[in-house]
Amino acid sequence: DTGVSQDPRHKITKRGQNVTFRCDPISEHNRLYWYRQTLGQGPEFLTYFQNEAQLEKSRLLSDRFSAERPKGSFSTLEIQRTEQGDSAMYLCASSPGRNTEAFFGQGTRLTVV
Amino acid sequence: GENVEQHPSTLSVQEGDSAVIKCTYSDSASNYFPWYKQELGKRPQLIIDIRSNVGEKKDQRIAVTLNKTAKHFSLHITETQPEDSAVYFCAAPPDGNKLVFGAGTILRVKS
Numbered sequence: 001d002t003g004v005s006q007d008p009r010h011k012i013t014k015r016g017q018n019v020t021f022r023c024d025p026i027s028e029h030n031r032l033y034w035y036r037q038t039l040g041q042g043p044e045f046l047t048y049f050q051n052e053a054q055l056e057k058s059r060l061l062s063d064r065f066s067a068e069r070p071k072g073s074f075s076t077l078e079i080q081r082t083e084q085g086d087s088a089m090y091l092c093a094s095s096p097g098r099n100t101e102a103f104f105g106q107g108t109r110l111t112v113v
Numbered sequence: 114g115e116n117v118e119q120h121p122s123t124l125s126v127q128e129g130d131s132a133v134i135k136c137t138y139s140d141s142a143s144n145y146f147p148w149y150k151q152e153l154g155k156r157p158q159l160i161i162d163i164r165s166n167v168g169e170k171k172d173q174r175i176a177v178t179l180n181k182t183a184k185h186f187s188l189h190i191t192e193t194q195p196e197d198s199a200v201y202f203c204a205a206p207p208d209g210n211k212l213v214f215g216a217g218t219i220l221r222v223k224s
Contacts, residue, residue, distance in 0.1 A: 033211060033212075040216075041216060042215055042216050043202075043214050044214070045211045045212065048211050056210070098210060099209045101147065101159045102159075102212060104156040107156060
């Protein structure tokens with residue numbers, strides 16, 4: 001499968017624990033995005049990378065959230081001290097350039113109990 | 114920042130009828146307007162997109178129209194089929210990178 005892949009697909013964690021998600025973009029895409037989607041809403045932008053540089057972070061991304069893309073390939077999104085409000089689908093997408101199609105992964109569904 | 118409004122929030126049509134979903138955006142810098150379809154439990158997938166130098170684009174039963182002056186664009190689905198039932202999202206990237214999505218339209222095609 002040469003699409004965007006995310007791991008894990010589902011994660012249940014206790015409040016206060018840390019979680020980390022991984023995204024492997026389409027290999028030739030230099031742009032990688034993280035979005036969060038809650039039930040009944042459109043995806044909300046969290047952050048994006050061009051190669052290994054993190055170029056923008058949304059105000060939604062509190063200091064408990066951190067994202068990396070160390071070699072310009074895969075990316076990780078870490079949430080520290082999870083809260084129930086962090087429960088959502090976390091979607092990763094990649095694209096080859098400006099104003100081009102963003103290809104989405106299947107997402108990681110996080111449930112904080 | 115960019116604000117994208119989408120309506121209606123739900124739309125029910127009879128199989129074979131047409132469906133129209135409309136979006137407005139606020140940032141005149143946006144030049145690319147994609148539409149995504151998301152089936153239950155699946156990833157959003159692009160179904161059609163349009164760039165600002167074009168007023169209309171068609172792909173079989175799907176078409177998108179763009180009015181840059183009025184800052185609105187619309188998705189048109191003709192001859193709807195049950196498999197068209199899904200949530201549809203419009204989006205605009207004010208900087209050409211991150212997408213700002215509308216809230217979505219739940220389309221139900223009744224057979």
